[in-house]
Amino acid sequence: MAQITIDNPSDYPVDRLRAMVQPGRVHRALYTDQRIFELELERIFGSAWIYVGHESEVREVGDYRATRIANRPLLMVRHRDGAIHVIHNQCAHRGTMVVAGDRGNATEFRCCYHGWTYDTDGRLTGVTLPNGYPAHFDPADPGLAMAKVPRVANYRGFVFASLSPDGPALEDYLGYMTTSLDDLVDRAPGGELEVAGGTFKHAYNANWKLYLENLCDAAHPLFVHRSSIDAAGAQPDSTWSDGSGEIAIRQMRQNSAPHSFWEANVGIWTYPGGHSFLGDYHDDKKLVGAPDDPVFREYAAALEAAKGADEASRILGVRRWNSNVYPNLSFMSQFQQLRVVHPIALNRTVVYTYNFRMKGAPEKMFERTISFANIVNGNGSLVLTDDLETYNRIGSGLSSGGTDWLEIGRGYTTDRHDETGGRRGLNSTSEIYIRNMFDAWLGLMTGAPTSDHDGAINGSAANGK
Amino acid sequence: MMTTRAESKATLVDIGIVERFLVHEARMLDEARYDEWLELFTNDAWYWVPSEPNQKSPRDTVSLIYDDRRLLETRVRRLMSTNSHAQEPPSRTSRIVANVTFDASSHEAHLVRSKLMMVEYRLDGQRIFAATCFHRIVTAGDTFRIASKRVDLINCDAIFEGLIVPF
Numbered sequence: 046m047a048q049i050t051i052d053n054p055s056d057y058p059v060d061r062l063r064a065m066v067q068p069g070r071v072h073r074a075l076y077t078d079q080r081i082f083e084l085e086l087e088r089i090f091g092s093a094w095i096y097v098g099h100e101s102e103v104r105e106v107g108d109y110r111a112t113r114i115a116n117r118p119l120l121m122v123r124h125r126d127g128a129i130h131v132i133h134n135q136c137a138h139r140g141t142m143v144v145a146g147d148r149g150n151a152t153e154f155r156c157c158y159h160g161w162t163y164d165t166d167g168r169l170t171g172v173t174l175p176n177g178y179p180a181h182f183d184p185a186d187p188g189l190a191m192a193k194v195p196r197v198a199n200y201r202g203f204v205f206a207s208l209s210p211d212g213p214a215l216e217d218y219l220g221y222m223t224t225s226l227d228d229l230v231d232r233a234p235g236g237e238l239e240v241a242g243g244t245f246k247h248a249y250n251a252n253w254k255l256y257l258e259n260l261c262d263a264a265h266p267l268f269v270h271r272s273s274i275d276a277a278g279a280q281p282d283s284t285w286s287d288g289s290g291e292i293a294i295r296q297m298r299q300n301s302a303p304h305s306f307w308e309a310n311v312g313i314w315t316y317p318g319g320h321s322f323l324g325d326y327h328d329d330k331k332l333v334g335a336p337d338d339p340v341f342r343e344y345a346a347a348l349e350a351a352k353g354a355d356e357a358s359r360i361l362g363v364r365r366w367n368s369n370v371y372p373n374l375s376f377m378s379q380f381q382q383l384r385v386v387h388p389i390a391l392n393r394t395v396v397y398t399y400n401f402r403m404k405g406a407p408e409k410m411f412e413r414t415i416s417f418a419n420i421v422n423g424n425g426s427l428v429l430t431d432d433l434e435t436y437n438r439i440g441s442g443l444s445s446g447g448t449d450w451l452e453i454g455r456g457y458t459t460d461r462h463d464e465t466g467g468r469r470g471l472n473s474t475s476e477i478y479i480r481n482m483f484d485a486w487l488g489l490m491t492g493a494p495t496s497d498h499d500g501a502i503n504g505s506a507a508n509g510k
Numbered sequence: 511m512m513t514t515r516a517e518s519k520a521t522l523v524d525i526g527i528v529e530r531f532l533v534h535e536a537r538m539l540d541e542a543r544y545d546e547w548l549e550l551f552t553n554d555a556w557y558w559v560p561s562e563p564n565q566k567s568p569r570d571t572v573s574l575i576y577d578d579r580r581l582l583e584t585r586v587r588r589l590m591s592t593n594s595h596a597q598e599p600p601s602r603t604s605r606i607v608a609n610v611t612f613d614a615s616s617h618e619a620h621l622v623r624s625k626l627m628m629v630e631y632r633l634d635g636q637r638i639f640a641a642t643c644f645h646r647i648v649t650a651g652d653t654f655r656i657a658s659k660r661v662d663l664i665n666c667d668a669i670f671e672g673l674i675v676p677f
Contacts, residue, residue: 241570242570242571242572243561243562243565243571243572244561244572244667245561245572246667246668246669246670247669247670247671247672248669248670248671249671250671269595271593272588272591272593272594272595273584273588273594275587275588275591275593276584276585276587276588276591277584279587280580280583280584280587282580284553284579284580284583285553285554285578285579285580286578286579286580286581287556287578288578289568289569289576289578289581290577290578290579290580290581290582290584291580293581293584294580294581294584297584395669400572408570411570412569412570415568415569415570415571415572416576418572419572419573419575419576422572423572423573423574423575424561424574424670424671424672424673425559425573425574425575425672425673425674427584427585427588429672430596430672430673430674431594431595431596433596433671433672434595434596434672435595437671438595
């Protein structure tokens, strides 16, 4: 595995990387330069905690599912000792990808090429014709394996892996964002989630960073989603719906909120390490018609029965929209959605999206999760397709090179510290969450602690109040 | 001439008439006459493009597209608008409908299976889609209406960029 060579960057000296991230703006090379992309794979995806799956996907011994960190194919496996391992999907012999399918159950993995076999923790168990090898070859050498990813950790069922043997523990890395994962789990009356309902895989031809940069962007819906806002606004509610269209149309109409709503009602919170969430936003009443809706009332009653009235009220009072864990995870709790952004190439990004079923909730709640997934994450969504178009156009536009600097300064002078340990915008229209991601980017790319950049990129927050 | 069992059941209506109806539907889509396409559906119709092979239900598993009538109307309104960025410039498509057979047929409805090949061109990119379509067709006066349409793409679980034009 590539070691992180912070002190000896090959092409981009540290001061040059630093010069590309300035107060309120970044150089376009961060999105267009192949060498920077390769450095990102090595220094960001090669060290950060990356979400690789949920424990419910490998419930039984021998269960495996294909996963990846950036462009590296990996397997997440439940070994017979109960531990979840993440191993490289690569044969130690000639490099063949050992498992081609998405998921399954196995007692061992056997390479299709020459039949070398591996235990479900990646340990080599069988070498075909182990004759006449030179002295270095030892089938008992633990390095001769479907190599284990050095670190794997689980927070309340969410499994993360790091390609680096060193670095902060997962909970330290997540920091305050554990409360967003808590929000996702706590909403399940039975206290557990399971991945269910299939996967969307959508793609665009532009840089991976653009995706998370859009997920807390309060200023874009009125422009990007104009066509679906207008179409949903003009839709008579008298037309027949089996319920799924109703959920979708509510969401599209919510996108019509004027900028004054985002300025007055919605907040953006950011945390060290590049994480963020949009808060005080989603509203059960608007999105699912609660509390007049019988399905939501049944769900709320189940939650109250399981957790008590006070705790249920606290849980349903958390009003976060997208929560983003740097560099490539985003999730939202109300409709149990999760997205993972995979950089495939400089100008090619693939996003996998998942849904969770809440244990102990009425099945109709899960049907709404599915309807919501279709409208926000579906390849044929009336909403997402305009986002994907926008990313493609950024990819094309940036190659023009008309200007070298991209402006990420909205709200720069009014950002402030927050009592929960992060920094927040004056309101949700601040681009602080993008600046915050570049703080993390610079920290990982140059090896300097994030706090060093607290002043370089953000305005008033940097003044240390 | 040999007749298959499905065909012999289907003598209620000539398969050629149904095929002409499906070809007409394909033409409405190829010519971007989406409002006229919508008129081919019943008032309680649904339109479904599953995300998994042999997907059982649109309720417990995500779908590339699953529109009840209300969402289908919204989809068509957006397609007809001039401010959909994902259709600026618009796609051009060419569809071939073939291998039209009855799965079942009765006085109430015809369950029709067909093959669809669609080529889509937009912004220097060309994509090919191949699918088996299942139409539930009902008679309405002297014409047909689509009560439901399911489109099983052979690559339904692939990685896709945006799917904007209906199949």
